Amino acid sequence: MLSGKVAVVTGAAGGIGAAVVERFVAEGARVIAVDVADQLPDRAGVLTITGDVAEAAIWRRVADTARAEFGRLDVVHSNASVTVRAPAHELSERDWDRQIAVNLKATYLAVHECVGLLREAGGAVVLSSSVHAVVGLPGHPAYAAAKGGLVALGRQLAVEYGPHVRVNTVLPGPILTSAWDDVSEADRVRSVAATAAGRFGRPSEVAAAVTFLASDESSYITGACLVVDGGWTAMKDSA
16 A cells, blocks of 8 residues: 555654554555654665654654665654643643643654655545544543544645645544553543443554555545544443
8 A cells, every 4th residue: 555655654663653553564564663762663675764743853863864775765653752740730731742742742853854755745644633633531631622623634734735635534432552551440431431432443454544544545545633542432321
């Protein structure tokens, strides 16, 4: 599905990002994997960059690397994320700013530095938002604001850069990644019960959706949101 294409994936060291890197490579893409952590995928077809996606310098490096190493850039999957749980009155300004920077500002920086390459290639951008964009959950004010902002930003970018660049957004729900490591078993059971699918999602299932939106199979889809949550947002157990 991605044969001959060059892609950037952020938040690539684990969870959904790592699954997307694996799927992109399997589908024939060459990947620039970016993460603030240094435990990045070490495999054929993957070039790694360690750095903070909330900093413009990293995105300039990404764009320069894509052009120098591959001569093109077809896909940007903006997936890096950070969460600090606290209600608004207890959340520090520093933690608010950090979540907005990584979860939202990074996408602006990505487009600012990479849109020229994407236009040349007739490329695609896929943003990782969250069901937090459409459902309120206690303790996530900055995270929800950023993820909701990504939904609006995705539509805006699709309009701004079409027809040359397509932009779509995925909204994952309860996907079993390391983010759930500190969640109690009781809360896990409750989360699973709140899905129509009756289970957690797998990172590979989100990667499948991202791959579809990044590929030419979705050539007439832009400005769209694809919820990947096992029916979590569709479920309600009260009258």
